[in-house]
């Protein structure tokens with residue numbers, strides 16, 4: 100279960116990763132080993148848990164800069180050097196002066212705003228009155244900033260902790276600092292974002308990982324409708340239901356036979372044609388049914404990548420760019436990460452007609468994690 104969770108979490112990253120280059124007007128924060136910025140946190144005196152989290156977020160940002168050869172200090176607002184621009188985190192006086200009122204939000208809404216050479220990252224941060232948890236909009240804003248502009252990928256679910264001296268203790272396997280040559284944002288950056296984050300399940304504390312991944316996996320009311328037609332394994336067709344009526348749902352072997360016609364077979368592990376019109380339509384129609392039932396969120400599940408990488412039909416060969424005539428080819432297909440495009444064909448189709456519906460791709464097993472991460476689609 101644990102493995103399943105963080106694999107599934109990666110999916111969410113894959114869907115929201117954005118490219119950070121190529122803006123017409125850029126505010127360059129760090130480049131060529133040079134960084135003149137300071138990370139500015141509010142002066143202390145608020146709730147301890149908030150102070151600690153803002154400090155930790157600043158330290159994670161500092162660690163990211165340092166991994167890329169950029170030296171940057173973390174200072175409280177009252178001690179900021181007047182001659183340096185700042186990345187202002189949380190409810191600073193500077194954020195307030197520039198019209199960012201975080202107190203109005205009772206959710207994880209955050210702002211990314213460029214003001215001249217300065218950058219504001221702020222959301223509402225406050226302790227939950229009844230639990231160990233806190234609302235940490237700024238921390239979410241920092242995680243998203245690091246992911247979008249500074250090459251950070253949150254991989255593993257671990258408990259981030261402080262050392263006794265107050266320094267940040269992160270399991271370095273849990274965060275990937277992919278190298279970047281520069282850190283820059285659009286010079287007109289003015290983003291207000293309300294992430295899909297609600298009550299967390301079965302956790303007594305928050306981590307960078309859980310915050311960065313929107314507390315994935317979410318509670319059932321956020322998962323919404325599962326696009327899983329009757330007779331399906333996690334959303335994909337089962338031979339017991341469709342072998343006779345729709346053999347085209349199942350993988351085409353190199354000998355021209357469908358997987359459902361080969362024996363012996365396990366209906367739940369049946370290789371499926373992921374890119375062909377039949378299964379694509381089946382999933383789309385199921386999503387439409389859920390939307391008609393009033394669902395605002397839809398989750399599309401899938402089985403492992405090898406099971407969806409075995410079909411030799413024209414669409415599947417086109418999708419993967421190779422045939423699947425032996426296990427080496429099937430593995431290469433699974434490791435290529437191209438299976439994502441089969442899911443995106445479904446999600447884009449839904450999004451075009453129902454732009455307000457949120458779609459989660461819940462991919463529970465990956466064939467080759469390392470390769471998959473490297474080839475995670477950048478969208």
Ligand SMILES: [Zn+2]
Nearest residue numbers: 372410412415
């Ligand atoms: Zn196919």
